[in-house]
Amino acid sequence: MSLKVISLNDDQNNMDDSFDLGSFQLKEHFKSKKEVLSQDRIYVYCPPELANSIGIIVEDYSFDIVVNDYTVTDFTKKVICHYQSSDLTKAQRKFLVKATEYGAWVEPLVSYLDDRLGYTEVRLLHSSYFLHQKAFSILSHKKTQVTKRFVDIVSAVLLLIVTLPFSMLTMLLIKLESPGPILFKQKRTGQYNIEFEVFKFRSMRNDAEKNGAQWASKNDARVTRVGKFIRKTRIDEIPQLINVIKGEMSIIGPRPEREVFIEDLEQEIPYYRFRHAVKPGVTGLAQVKYPYGASVEDAVWKHKYDIHYIKHHTLYLDIKILLLTVKTVLFGMGR
Template sequence: MDFMVDRKIESGEPGEALQKPVTRIISKGSALTQKVIYVYCPSERESEIKQIVESYPFETIVNDYALNTYEKKVICHFESASLTKEQRQYLVKATELGAWVEPLVSYLDHRLGYTEVKLLHSGYFLHQKAFSILSTKRTQLSKRFVDITAAVCLAIISLPVCIVTALAIKLESKGPILYRQKRVGQYNEEFEVIKFRSMGTDAEKSGAQWAIQNDSRVTKVGKFIRKTRIDELPQILNILKGEMSIVGPRPEREVFISELEKTIPYYRFRHAVKPGVTGLAQVSYPYGASVEDAVWKHKYDIYYIKHHSTLLDIKVLLKTVKVVLFGAGR
């Protein structure tokens, strides 16, 4: 199915179409359900935009300056600073006459529920006030309060489970009960993440390796505690120490980050916040251990940082309970 229709007028410049205002202003809810959206971008980026959005479940029309009606129209712009003065004025007029006009990345954020990282550019990150989790002290204090409260409650509730798990690990195989590993945290500072050991003590004798589904290095007890996420419970200590949050991007190892940032745009921006025991990516995307999987999880991590709220944290925690009960995700 052809999702892209390029009806750019021959001159590539706005015509004299902006004459009549719409009779009804489109609502946000309606804007997010339109079957067709109009995108305006520099001509040299058209093919890239088409390739990125070709799989989306709605039609995208690029640079159609002959558009002459704005009833329930969604108009998105990408790199508008690179448009000509006349083209930018066209977008301003469309806004004045009642069209829904919004940056493309922002619109896709709300419609898809994740950030299209292939469309990111530096300007997306240069408006810190748009990231309340980064710029609002009250938000940070609120999140820390939730973290400590949740960690203390979880520690009390899970204590019997932790004791049984520790005994099971000790009985099954030789080695320490807890496993410590350096991970990269907020502001790119390394810390030691603490987990129940789920693999043999020689799991990385050949060097660092991606953890994969049905990993042969995982012990029998380890398989169960990884599936139920019991192995993550010792990270309560990381939370109390202020190194982690209950919800946030999962912490990764520097050896993998150095490779991933070569192919994934702005991959280290995930370190603008504390890593989490669980996160939006973990409950939204199935288990994976490839660069493509890392790209998808990055889409959810960037979305989480931009749109963080206490309500979103609660939703992630509720979804985490579902993941634990049904053994999905990671």
């Protein structure tokens, strides 16, 4: 990717209503949204003091970005994105309106990146992203919530029945390998920041946290041999179906985290607690799209997918995540 930031000169900084927009021209419109999302170059307009910050965030993208080029007059198949446009001058906003009038594809930068990348660029988030209730149907539509709850209950009951043989064998192997309880119970933060006890098959030694709460790591020495297998195949998550039936969790949603870690993560990650607007899930978009990780940077990436899921939730997306989870279980692609 290449980034080109156009420095605003005095004329551009002080655009007024007499700014000449009469030379704008358009030759051809986009034929599809797919074409919009595959452009090699997009144009971004933002307050000048934010231009370099945006450049740092988007430096690893696969397409070119031109920032604050107000000399553009030909809007043939151009994608125009704006960021914090409320802080632009009246004439600069008029430039964007004219771009829309002449047929350019114009939308907020974060929304465009949502569709193009398949996750939300949380480092660019600001409050206006959340102020479009129509986009958050999972939060505002009762019908969506009732349907999701119905699917959760039916799916949880069926999965408990289907996985019963695996659960029985797992309980036996855990008991044979190491002393301690078969089920592991731990407080996690759920919807509306309410804590609950999550159930899992124990995959670590009974004294795993004798020195206090710790991030789990990929090759964690505290994990037992049985634990390594059931974590890799996600069998350790089966007891969380009980949490689903109890109404504390959903089949699909952001994975529940511990409050002790959340307090640290919300200092580093913008709007981290927004993930608690929905019930946590047994599986989720972050789990099927991002490899296992246990660091703040990994938490940032998972948050990108969690926010994207909440805003763009559909029944189709839930089904897609569920099928990808089944693939993960069958082929042992878990952590």
